[in-house]
Amino acid sequence: MFVSIVGATGYGGLELIRILNNHPQFKIKSLHTSSQFGRSLHEENAHLMHMKDKLEKIDPEAIAKHSDIVFLATPSGVSSRLISEFSDLDIKVIDLSGDLRLQTPGEYEYWYKKPAAPKPIIEEAVYGLSEWNAKAIKKSNIVANPGCYPTASLLGLAPLYTEGLAGAASDVVIDAKSGVSGAGKSPSAVTHFSEMNENFKIYKVNQHQHIPEIEQQLGRWSPGMQPIQPITFNTHLVPMTRGIMATMYIKVDRQTSSEELVDLYKTVYEDHPFVRVQPLAQFPSTKQVYGSNFCDVGVAHDERTGKVTVVSVIDNLMKGAAGQAIQNANLLMGLEETAGLWNSPLYP
Numbered sequence: 001m002f003v004s005i006v007g008a009t010g011y012g013g014l015e016l017i018r019i020l021n022n023h024p025q026f027k028i029k030s031l032h033t034s035s036q037f038g039r040s041l042h043e044e045n046a047h048l049m050h051m052k053d054k055l056e057k058i059d060p061e062a063i064a065k066h067s068d069i070v071f072l073a074t075p076s077g078v079s080s081r082l083i084s085e086f087s088d089l090d091i092k093v094i095d096l097s098g099d100l101r102l103q104t105p106g107e108y109e110y111w112y113k114k115p116a117a118p119k120p121i122i123e124e125a126v127y128g129l130s131e132w133n134a135k136a137i138k139k140s141n142i143v144a145n146p147g148c149y150p151t152a153s154l155l156g157l158a159p160l161y162t163e164g165l166a167g168a169a170s171d172v173v174i175d176a177k178s179g180v181s182g183a184g185k186s187p188s189a190v191t192h193f194s195e196m197n198e199n200f201k202i203y204k205v206n207q208h209q210h211i212p213e214i215e216q217q218l219g220r221w222s223p224g225m226q227p228i229q230p231i232t233f234n235t236h237l238v239p240m241t242r243g244i245m246a247t248m249y250i251k252v253d254r255q256t257s258s259e260e261l262v263d264l265y266k267t268v269y270e271d272h273p274f275v276r277v278q279p280l281a282q283f284p285s286t287k288q289v290y291g292s293n294f295c296d297v298g299v300a301h302d303e304r305t306g307k308v309t310v311v312s313v314i315d316n317l318m319k320g321a322a323g324q325a326i327q328n329a330n331l332l333m334g335l336e337e338t339a340g341l342w343n344s345p346l347y348p
């Protein structure tokens with residue numbers, strides 16, 4: 001099966017290439033750029049010196065003729081324009097940006113400050129949280145790959161909602177931290193070395209574009225699919241390259257215990273190999289998932305406050321972007337969900 005990547009020169013695109021180079025079924029057919037066509041991929045990417053591929057222009061018709069799947073690893077605002085050109089063609093699309101995730105165009109325009117994609121395409125796109133939406137993903141033509149922070153947060157919170165411990169009225173606080181590769185390849189005043197090194201920054205306070213994405217999915221899990229009470233969600237930059245940790249606090253609707261919660265999480269995720277639930281009183285760190293598609297989750301109940309603490313970690317470029325995109329591609333094409341992704345994390 002053949003695949004193409006638009007935005008192949010960015011961090012998400014390069015991570016797709018890394019996975020695809022070891023995938024048993026998918027072969028890279030073409031790599032596309034908006035600014036570097038004709039150049040070789042390795043010219044600016046010495047780690048791919050062994051690859052001979054040339055970067056090509058973005059020509060949706062040509063891509064659809066030779067590939068089964070196209071990954072759009074492009075910034076938000078780009079996919080919303082490109083998607084119309086691909087949607088009438090015979091090719092499956094997996095979009096890594098936020099452009100197709102929010103079901104209400106007005107909400108996208110409010111949070112992303114850009115024009116939304118056409119409504120029929122947004123309605124057709126399936127939210128690609130692989131563990132929770134596999135049935136719909138398998139039948140879809142367009143997958144909206146979840147954001148990095150929503151992936152960590154939602155996989156951590158899901159069992160509380162689906163098992164009835166939390167619902168539309170629950171008060172949720174998510175304190176999230178990310179490595180700098182989450183901001184993409186372009187250098188900026190916020191992310192360059194002397195700003196980031198030995199520093200810890202909060203950013204987009206109460207304004208992060210992932211707030212509506214998390215609320216939308218929690219609403220789908222709450223009884224009667226009611227809109228949920230607004231969440232508190234804040235993000236921090238940490239001086240490391242990869243990794244996200246979401247630490248979440250939620251008051252649950254009934255008496256429980258840490259033992260019960262760990263058992264419940266283990267049961268919910270027992271058939272989902274990429275979600276690993278920590279034993280009682282153990283909590284994950286980002287390094288234990290580095291370079292892998294795992295999401296590791298620890299959970300505890302605080303008897304004093306009645307609140308549950310959930311800690312969820314992922315590699316933002318893997319489970320938070322390219323890894324989950326390949327997991328969704330596997331589902332789309334009827335392959336083993338883990339194909340090409342069953343590598344252990346890089347350690348130490």
Ligand SMILES: NC(=O)C1=CN([C@@H]2O[C@H](COP(=O)(O)OP(=O)(O)OC[C@H]3O[C@@H](n4cnc5c(N)ncnc54)[C@H](OP(=O)(O)O)[C@@H]3O)[C@@H](O)[C@H]2O)C=CC1
Pocket residue numbers: 006007008009010011012013032033034035036073074075076078096097098146147148181182183184185186316317320321
């Ligand atoms: N980094 C992360 O951890 C995560 C990223 N995402 C999302 O994935 C997408 C890609 O992110 P990331 O790889 O980090 O970003 P980068 O900035 O590293 O790369 C984006 C790529 O898009 C291409 N591009 C830029 N403008 C255009 C355009 N007008 N038309 C076509 N292509 C264009 C660029 O390549 P060129 O100039 O060669 O065309 C660039 O290499 C984004 O939407 C991001 O929000 C989602 C989850 C996690």
Ligand SMILES: CC(=O)N[C@@H](CCC(=O)OP(=O)(O)O)C(=O)O
Pocket residue numbers: 076096097098146147148149178179180181182183184209210235237
């Ligand atoms: C560290 C960092 O800057 N991270 C980015 C996440 C980018 C991303 O994943 O954006 P979309 O999901 O909206 O495509 C941010 O917080 O905006």
